Every structure is written in C-alpha cells, then in structure tokens.
Amino acid sequence: MAVTTPGVRRRTLDWERSYVARLVVTDFTIICVAVFSSQLLRFGTSAAELRFDDAKGLTNLAIGYTSISILIAAAWMLSLNLFGTRDYKIIGGGSTEYKRITDVTVRLFGTFAIVAFLLKAELGRGYILFAFPCGFLLLLAGRWAWRHWLSRKREDGEYTHQALLIGHREKTRHVAENIQREPGAGLKVVGAITRGGTTEHDLIAGVPVLGDFDDVARLIDDTGVDTLILSGSDDIGPRDLRRLGWDLESRGVDLIVSPGLTDVAGPRIHTRPVAGMPLIHVDYPTFEGRKHVFKRGFDLVASSVLLLVLSPIFLWITIAIRLNSPGSAIFRQERVGLNGRPFKMVKFRSMVTNAEAQLASLLDQSDGNGVLFKLKSDPRVTSVGAFLRRYSLDELPQLFNVLKGQMSLVGPRPPLAAEVDKYDDWAHRRLLVKPGITGLWQVSGRSNLSWEDSVRLDLYYVENWSLMGDIIILYRTAKAVITPNGAY
Structure with a gap:
C-alpha cells in the first residue's frame, strides 16, 4: 500500500452535523430555560444584583443577575463542547455521553461556588441550587430523548456509519454477526475483505466478501465507506497496519480495531500503553464485596x-x-x-x-x-x-x-x-x-x-x-x- 499525503482531516458526515446541531439547539434551550427560570423564581422580575463584600478591589461592585445568567449559560455551553459531550464516537450508545455531561455540570457548579467564595460574593443560594440540578436533569433527559430518536432511525438503516470489515474470515464473521445483532450501535457493514477474497460466498447474509487484502484502498474508494473495522489477521503485520492507518488518514476514514473480546462490558476493559503498544487489560468479574x-x-x-x-x-x-x-x-x-x-x-x-x-x-x-x-x-x-x-x-x-x-x-x-x-x-x-x-x-x-x-x-x-x-x-x-x- 502506498503512503499518501498525510494531514487530511476526518470527514464529518451530513447526518453527524445534523444530529450535533440538534443537540446544540436542545442543550442551549435547556440551559437557558434552567438558568433564567431559576432567576425568575428566585428574584422575580426585579433587577436583582450580585454584590461583592470586602473583596480586594471589588468593594461596592455589583453585577446584575441577568449578566450572571448569561455568563453561566455561555460557560455551560462552552464546557459541554470542550469536554466532547457531542463527540461522534460517543453519541447514541453507552454511558460515556451521560458521564461527560455529569462531569461538566459538577465541575462548572464547583468552579462558580469556589469563585463566589473567594470573591466573597453573596450569590443567591436558591438561584444556584435550582439552576444547576434542574439544568443537569433536563440535559440528561434531552440526550436520552435524542438517543431514542437516533436508535429508531438506525433501526431503519439511517444515521449509520458505513463500514468495511477486514481480517481473518472467521474472526470477521464473528464481528459482523455481533454488529448486525445491535442495529442501534450505528454501524452498517457493507462488505468484508479477507485473505483469498473469495467473493462467491457471502461472509454472512447481507455482508458480501468484496476482495483480498491487496484491494483495500480500491475497495474503500469504490464503496465510499467512512469506517474500516480490523478484526485481526496473522497476514496483517505491524508495518502493514501502520501503512493502512496512513492510507485511511489521507481519506478521512475511521479505523476501528476489534480485539476479539465479546460480552465484556466497558468498565472491565482498561487500555494501557506499553512501549508504544496499546495493551488491553481485562478485569475478572467479581461475585462478592x-x-x-x-x-x-x-x-x-x-x-x-x-x-x-x-x-x-x-x-x-x-x-x-x-x-x-x-x-x-x-x-x-x-x-x-x-x-x-x-x-x-x-x-x-x-x-x-x-x-x-x-x-x-x-x-x-x-x-x-x-x-x-x-x-x-x-x-x-x-x-x-x-x-x-x-x-x-x-x-x-x-x-x-x-x-x-x-x-x-x-x-x-x-x-x-x-x-x-x-x-x-x-x-x-x-x-x-x-x-x-x-x-x-x-x-x-x-x-x-x-x-x-x-x-x-x-x-x-x-x-x-x-x-x-x-x-x-x-x-x-x-x-x-x-x-x-x-x-x-
């Protein structure tokens, strides 16, 4: 495989842009509703102000709560983006999306509380204690609703990543069967590449064998896939895999490596880099404690x-x-x-x-x-x-x-x-x-x-x-x- 020009960014799919835009609008609406409703419930329509008492250089300084609400909403939205809560790799499945939203909210709440304490600001407790929990719960509910919507779309064959499988035939078949069992995961296998590349027989029903390892670049271009899933093969050595990664980088195609582990939940899996190799540590299940x-x-x-x-x-x-x-x-x-x-x-x-x-x-x-x-x-x-x-x-x-x-x-x-x-x-x-x-x-x-x-x-x-x-x-x-x- 020839090494092509590096530096090409990953392609953002139309459905990813559309879905992320929906999340942005929903998050913004929820945060504004939570923050400004909290202000309205706590202070009514009066022009309430936040005052700083005895803080060095800030004595007698006052800021309107409307400005505070705008600041909190902007910081919340920015933090949701910086912490990758809308990352394409986590949307639609698993608990990582919810964990990141929780992390963002706790950190932001803690930051505002610490800043207010250090500046000796008389921040309205009712205002804060309503805005953050309400916003947090509504954010989780909003993401939950969109995930269910996305899952239904994926079951209909929409909003999916088009993927090619490559590797040993038996290992590739196992991966294909597990992916087909979970349509909500958002991966649609359009074909497989195996050693020998016999195209007379499908890998499994609906997943044809398209060619040999030598045809990878051409098949990626012909099928227009955005994801390549490597299931493992003795014929693909470390150097071949590195070159394959460069090829995929130049085309903006994602590379997913399946370690062959099945029925093992995420919390039991830990990746540990050793000498440039990502080694996977698997915890044993526990039945007491x-x-x-x-x-x-x-x-x-x-x-x-x-x-x-x-x-x-x-x-x-x-x-x-x-x-x-x-x-x-x-x-x-x-x-x-x-x-x-x-x-x-x-x-x-x-x-x-x-x-x-x-x-x-x-x-x-x-x-x-x-x-x-x-x-x-x-x-x-x-x-x-x-x-x-x-x-x-x-x-x-x-x-x-x-x-x-x-x-x-x-x-x-x-x-x-x-x-x-x-x-x-x-x-x-x-x-x-x-x-x-x-x-x-x-x-x-x-x-x-x-x-x-x-x-x-x-x-x-x-x-x-x-x-x-x-x-x-x-x-x-x-x-x-x-x-x-x-x-x-």
Whole structure:
C-alpha cells in the first residue's frame, strides 16, 4: 500500500452535523430555560444584583443577575463542547455521553461556588441550587430523548456509519454477526475483505466478501465507506497496519480495531500503553464485596417499598384469581438459586390447579426453545391468568423472595432443576449470582429468544452487572410490561 499525503482531516458526515446541531439547539434551550427560570423564581422580575463584600478591589461592585445568567449559560455551553459531550464516537450508545455531561455540570457548579467564595460574593443560594440540578436533569433527559430518536432511525438503516470489515474470515464473521445483532450501535457493514477474497460466498447474509487484502484502498474508494473495522489477521503485520492507518488518514476514514473480546462490558476493559503498544487489560468479574452489599441494600429497600405500594393490587389480583377458578391464589414451585441452592419461588397462580399433572400430555406441543417448555396457547392457563401473564403481573409475589434474600430484583431467570440438569459447563455460571424477577433475558424478547441467546444474555449479566445497569433494566422492564412482547 502506498503512503499518501498525510494531514487530511476526518470527514464529518451530513447526518453527524445534523444530529450535533440538534443537540446544540436542545442543550442551549435547556440551559437557558434552567438558568433564567431559576432567576425568575428566585428574584422575580426585579433587577436583582450580585454584590461583592470586602473583596480586594471589588468593594461596592455589583453585577446584575441577568449578566450572571448569561455568563453561566455561555460557560455551560462552552464546557459541554470542550469536554466532547457531542463527540461522534460517543453519541447514541453507552454511558460515556451521560458521564461527560455529569462531569461538566459538577465541575462548572464547583468552579462558580469556589469563585463566589473567594470573591466573597453573596450569590443567591436558591438561584444556584435550582439552576444547576434542574439544568443537569433536563440535559440528561434531552440526550436520552435524542438517543431514542437516533436508535429508531438506525433501526431503519439511517444515521449509520458505513463500514468495511477486514481480517481473518472467521474472526470477521464473528464481528459482523455481533454488529448486525445491535442495529442501534450505528454501524452498517457493507462488505468484508479477507485473505483469498473469495467473493462467491457471502461472509454472512447481507455482508458480501468484496476482495483480498491487496484491494483495500480500491475497495474503500469504490464503496465510499467512512469506517474500516480490523478484526485481526496473522497476514496483517505491524508495518502493514501502520501503512493502512496512513492510507485511511489521507481519506478521512475511521479505523476501528476489534480485539476479539465479546460480552465484556466497558468498565472491565482498561487500555494501557506499553512501549508504544496499546495493551488491553481485562478485569475478572467479581461475585462478592462492596458492590454486592449495595445490590442487596437496593433490593431490600426497593422490594419493601414496592410491596407496600402494590399491596392493594395484590388484594385485587388474589380476589380475581379465586373468583375465576378454584384453588389457592399463590403458586409455589421449586427453583434453583444462588450456587445451586433450591428455594420455593412464589407466583400468582395463572393456571388450573392440576396443571402439573397435565404437563406430560403437552410436552410434544412446546413452542419453547428446546430446553424451556412454553405454549403460546396453553389450555391450562385461566382467563385471568392469561391477563396476568401478558403483563407479567403473576411475577409480583416474587418480591417476597427478594425480601428473603433468595432472589434479586434483577438477575438471570430462576431455572427449574430439570433445566439445570441440561446445562453445559458454561451455563452453570448463571448460578453465580441470585436469580432475578427481571433481567436482560426478560427485556430482550423473553420466550421469543433461542436457548443460546437467553444463556448468552444471562452470562453477560452475571459477569458485567452494575447497580446503574440494574436500574436501566428495571426501566426497560416497565416498558416491556406496558408493551409486552414474547410473554406467554
């Protein structure tokens, strides 16, 4: 590959400009609303002033709060830009965007507080204590709304980066499959480049093999892609990779290197430069310690509050079940919990009382995934039970299991002993944490998932969970309950 003239800046795509412009307008509107509303609430329409008392050289100096509001708004907008909160690499996915907005707001708030203290300025506390928290929460809400809008556009094939994959065929196929599984990530693979470049067979459905390693420059120009993803190959040495980087720089094309790690969350990955090489350090998952104490505390508080708030609903459901069919309103079933310990899981009864006896005659009709038995139209389900299942209301009594410490609000699905008997070695890792009322499996399709996908999602949760991740899953659960999909 020939080295072309360096110094060409990365191409800014039209959709990136459009999206960033939307963020700028939204951020500006939110900040102005927060700051000037705070001024109006605190001081009304009067011409309030900020005075400096006994500060050297500033005695008797006064500045109008309108000028202060303009200064705060300008500093906030400038800081959001300087800290890269609208960087194309972080918009639309991950938590980095939110973290940077949080960092900007805290730093700016702290800076104003310190300056006011040093200058002995009588800065209105109500004004500041409303403007910053209100602006911060509205900024997060605005970014959240735009990210959802962007995700929908990307699922329709818009607002995406057009990418070529290059590397060993098997590694490249693995990367392509994972990218296709997440359309919201904003990468659309238009083709692949592999050693040998056999174009007769697609890499995967929708991703053709376009050529060999020698055709990289030509294929980039022909396809007009803006991103090249390197999945790794023994045929691409350090010197070839450096030259490839120069080639991409001259064309304004991004280079992404996939290390071959999958199902490892960002917080467990740390890049450490050694002798000019970016080495990746991967932390092992932890199954005890402070994080788990916080998780248990969150479970205790949340389950207690939910049981108290939902107690009237519990009563109504109990009455409805008893009126609909004879028998107890509560169904108890043995499940396998943390470290393989059995426990009695409680649910609202959604089937007739002799449902277990009828199971054998229905096994050959299963709509499940080969391991789990599921029927979309199960004759054992009562009319009230069908409603409870559709909106996952039958799961609510499991809050008592959470309170007792047998389950968590969020975790892998609690399995039956018969299912555990069919586990391979890796699937047993699901038992390293407490099972949950909800989890990634439940908010990603539930019964519509294959067995492999349900195991993959549960294992991802086991090794990468976080308290903030749990809160996000609980939010997604609320959405899934309102618009049920795969619940039967």
